[in-house]
Amino acid sequence: MAHIYDRVALIGLGLIASSMFWAMRRGGIVAEVTGFARSAETRDTAREIGLCDVVYDDIIDAVRDADLVVLCVPVGVMGSVMQQIAGALKPGATVTDVGSVKRDVIAQVLPHLPEGVHFVAGHPLAGTEHSGPRSGFAELFDNRWCLLVPAEGSDPEAIARLRAYWEALGSNVEEMEAEHHDLVVAVTSHAPHLIAYTMVGVADDLRRVTDGEVIKYSAGGFRDFTRIAASDPTMWRDVFLTNKDATLEILGRFTEELFALQRAIRQGDGDHLHAYFTRTRAIRRGIIEAGQDTDAQDFGRGGGRKP
Amino acid sequence: MAHIYDRVALIGLGLIASSMFWAMRRGGIVAEVTGFARSAETRDTAREIGLCDVVYDDIIDAVRDADLVVLCVPVGVMGSVMQQIAGALKPGATVTDVGSVKRDVIAQVLPHLPEGVHFVAGHPLAGTEHSGPRSGFAELFDNRWCLLVPAEGSDPEAIARLRAYWEALGSNVEEMEAEHHDLVVAVTSHAPHLIAYTMVGVADDLRRVTDGEVIKYSAGGFRDFTRIAASDPTMWRDVFLTNKDATLEILGRFTEELFALQRAIRQGDGDHLHAYFTRTRAIRRGIIEAGQDTDAQDFGRGGGRKP
Numbered sequence: 001m002a003h004i005y006d007r008v009a010l011i012g013l014g015l016i017a018s019s020m021f022w023a024m025r026r027g028g029i030v031a032e033v034t035g036f037a038r039s040a041e042t043r044d045t046a047r048e049i050g051l052c053d054v055v056y057d058d059i060i061d062a063v064r065d066a067d068l069v070v071l072c073v074p075v076g077v078m079g080s081v082m083q084q085i086a087g088a089l090k091p092g093a094t095v096t097d098v099g100s101v102k103r104d105v106i107a108q109v110l111p112h113l114p115e116g117v118h119f120v121a122g123h124p125l126a127g128t129e130h131s132g133p134r135s136g137f138a139e140l141f142d143n144r145w146c147l148l149v150p151a152e153g154s155d156p157e158a159i160a161r162l163r164a165y166w167e168a169l170g171s172n173v174e175e176m177e178a179e180h181h182d183l184v185v186a187v188t189s190h191a192p193h194l195i196a197y198t199m200v201g202v203a204d205d206l207r208r209v210t211d212g213e214v215i216k217y218s219a220g221g222f223r224d225f226t227r228i229a230a231s232d233p234t235m236w237r238d239v240f241l242t243n244k245d246a247t248l249e250i251l252g253r254f255t256e257e258l259f260a261l262q263r264a265i266r267q268g269d270g271d272h273l274h275a276y277f278t279r280t281r282a283i284r285r286g287i288i289e290a291g292q293d294t295d296a297q298d299f300g301r302g303g304g305r306k307p
Numbered sequence: 308m309a310h311i312y313d314r315v316a317l318i319g320l321g322l323i324a325s326s327m328f329w330a331m332r333r334g335g336i337v338a339e340v341t342g343f344a345r346s347a348e349t350r351d352t353a354r355e356i357g358l359c360d361v362v363y364d365d366i367i368d369a370v371r372d373a374d375l376v377v378l379c380v381p382v383g384v385m386g387s388v389m390q391q392i393a394g395a396l397k398p399g400a401t402v403t404d405v406g407s408v409k410r411d412v413i414a415q416v417l418p419h420l421p422e423g424v425h426f427v428a429g430h431p432l433a434g435t436e437h438s439g440p441r442s443g444f445a446e447l448f449d450n451r452w453c454l455l456v457p458a459e460g461s462d463p464e465a466i467a468r469l470r471a472y473w474e475a476l477g478s479n480v481e482e483m484e485a486e487h488h489d490l491v492v493a494v495t496s497h498a499p500h501l502i503a504y505t506m507v508g509v510a511d512d513l514r515r516v517t518d519g520e521v522i523k524y525s526a527g528g529f530r531d532f533t534r535i536a537a538s539d540p541t542m543w544r545d546v547f548l549t550n551k552d553a554t555l556e557i558l559g560r561f562t563e564e565l566f567a568l569q570r571a572i573r574q575g576d577g578d579h580l581h582a583y584f585t586r587t588r589a590i591r592r593g594i595i596e597a598g599q600d601t602d603a604q605d606f607g608r609g610g611g612r613k614p
Contacts, residue, residue, distance in 0.1 A: 076577075125524055129591070145524055184520050187510045188529040194572075195502055196531075198565045200587040202557065203494045205564075213491050215593045217432055217452055222495040224503075224531045230591035233584035240572045240580055250509065251569055255562065257512075258505045262558055265501075265547045270383075273547055277540035280507040284436070284537035286522045 004165045005067040006031045011059065011081060012072035013037040013046050014232070015127060016098045018136025020070065021051055023169040026138040036062035037133070038073075045133045060088045068165065071097035071109075076238035079108030091116040094158045098124055100185060100235075102149045102178040104242035110151060118158035121149040123181065124171060125189075129230040142170035149178045186246035190239055191254060194247065196228035197236075311472045312374040313338045318366065318388060319379035320344040320353050321539070322434060323405045325443025327377065328358055330476040333445040343369035344440070345380075352440045367395045375472065378404035378416075383545035386415030398423040401465045405431055407492060407542075409456045409485040411549035417458060425465035428456040430488065431478060432496075436537040449477035456485045493553035497546055498561060501554065503535035504543075 008030045010017040017035070024030050035052030036059045037043050046055045056062040063069050063085045073081050078097055089095065095117060099105045102121050113119050126144040128135065146166040150159050163173045176184070203214045203222065218226065240247055264272040315337045317324040324342070331337050342359030343366045344350050353362045363369040370376050370392045380388050385404055396402065402424060406412045409428050420426050433451040435442065453473040457466050470480045483491070510521045510529065525533065547554055571579040 184516050184524055187513055187516050188521055188525050192506055192529045192532050194568060195506060195565070197584055197587050198568055199499055199502060199561060200590050201583060202561050202564050204586065204590055206494055209491050209494050214495055217491055218495050222499045224535055225499050226591040228531055229587040233581050233588060236584050237577050237580040241575055241577055244572055248569060248572060254506060254509050257509050261501060261505055262555060265551055265555060268548055270544050270548055273544040274540050276508060277504055277543050279511065280504050280536035281540060283507050283511055284533040
């Protein structure tokens with residue numbers, strides 16, 4: 001395959017960046033990948049496991065001559081990283097990001113964008129509860145969506161090339177307007193994460209049930225919540241602070257709905273509960289049919305089958 | 308292995324009963340398994356796939372001569388099923404159940420228990436989001452907990468034999484008092500399920516984000532919620548109606564905690580959020596260390612690894 005970009009720079013070397021590297025290598029779609037991470041420990045780990053062709057100690061060296069610079073840092077620091085690298089960017093280069101929030105990131109980045117450099121915001125909808133340079137794997141983006149959010153007046157060629165790049169990493173790509181993006185992910189990701197964090201915290205606080213018991217007997221729904229709640233704390237803090245309005249709107253609706261179900265339980269209204277649960281089950285079927293998850297038993301965790 | 312019971316009757320042939328049958332067959336731990344389900348369609352399916360040695364059309368025939376009768380029906384009908392079969396139970400037989408609530412089930416069953424028959428309530432902490440006679444598999448209980456809740460004055464020998472039976476199905480067994488059981492599962496399972504149902508319902512209601520978008524872009528936390536929310540509606544309706552007090556208590560605490568996190572988001576209190584998320588991450592680590600889940604990447608759903 002012809003190279004889509006000659007040189008790609010990954011800034012920040014966590015789960016997403018490391019998966020991007022292994023997927024780029026798998027596809028043979030770029031000639032060279034440079035990397036930078038703020039922490040010396042992360043850079044050492046990256047060098048040890050062969051993550052990136054070169055890992056630089058200086059962010060300026062990493063982005064120099066790059067045709068594509070991918071900002072894989074927490075959403076809260078996108079603007080300051082952009083400010084740092086702006087002077088070293090090659091004319092004609094494209095900068096993108098992988099942050100979970102788009103309105104705020106675009107507002108942080110655009111003021112620092114040099115003339116002749118393109119910025120096309122992006123968000124791959126893929127992840128695990130693991131983080132750090134060792135957590136990546138080439139298949140992370142396979143058949144997942146990557147949402148591109150081009151700023152007004154973005155260069156169509158730069159957008160098309162970035163789209164081809166994400167497709168080569170295994171993703172399906174869609175373009176979306178920033179505000180709509182932030183609402184969609186508030187529903188499908190941000191509010192669910194906050195709720196999972198909350199429930200895990202409640203369980204931990206409950207003194208009449210010991211932590212040991214919570215952990216021991218967590219085979220049911222709680223186990224799935226703890227997976228979600230194990231995600232990177234810094235990343236999620238920044239997500240909630242920068243997608244405040246949409247997240248708070250969804251949480252407000254959630255609370256209303258939860259109160260209605262609580263009232264049905266208190267009043268013994270079984271019909272209300274049954275109808276509600278039947279509806280949510282149908283939504284799940286839709287997700288399986290849309291190919292966003294498998295129908296595997298035991299939550300797909302390798303539970304066996306009858307012979 | 309010597310047979311732990313000669314004849315076991317499974318009443319209700321869904322996920323748990325069918326998994327018990329395949330696990331009994333795998334272990335060779337009983338001589339004969341009879342079955343009954345209220346629905347003719349379920350009985351036909353069971354016969355078609357070889358679930359149970361004999362499937363009876365009459366519940367009385369299924370329990371006659373059984374040494375162990377396992378009630379695998381929704382929690383709301385345990386009492387009426389017990390009333391139906393009481394006259395046909397063999398003296399010395401043990402009756403148990405697999406319901407997710409124990410105080411209410413014990414209160415329903417005990418009034419109908421004939422002299423000379425033992426009742427030892429039980430609850431295997433295992434499941435998937437699938438239901439019905441085709442959903443079972445022999446490994447469902449492997450290394451999961453089964454909680455036994457003997458009524459006061461239960462026969463120690465009957466308890467010991469039921470414990471040996473569940474251990475032979477692959478479970479770890481613990482005894483627990485009914486009220487404490489109901490609180491523990493309210494935290495680890497019932498409240499998380501209600502919350503997942505709620506969030507899935509909210510997403511579906513939101514008119515500015517289409518169902519198609521919710522489903523398409525559900526790779527994040529929402530996907531795990533929909534798995535939980537796909538569980539059997541009748542079973543869960545009964546769980547919430549019969550474990551009302553403990554569930555409402557936990558939901559009350561959950562709401563308090565959620566309000567505190569919402570306030571932190573609104574006020575931009577990043578330190579509060581970061582500290583909270585760091586704590587929940589540690590709880591997740593505890594669960595992995597306790598062996599209740601795997602540390603597999605991609606939420607264990609068969610995501611690949613880098614080469």
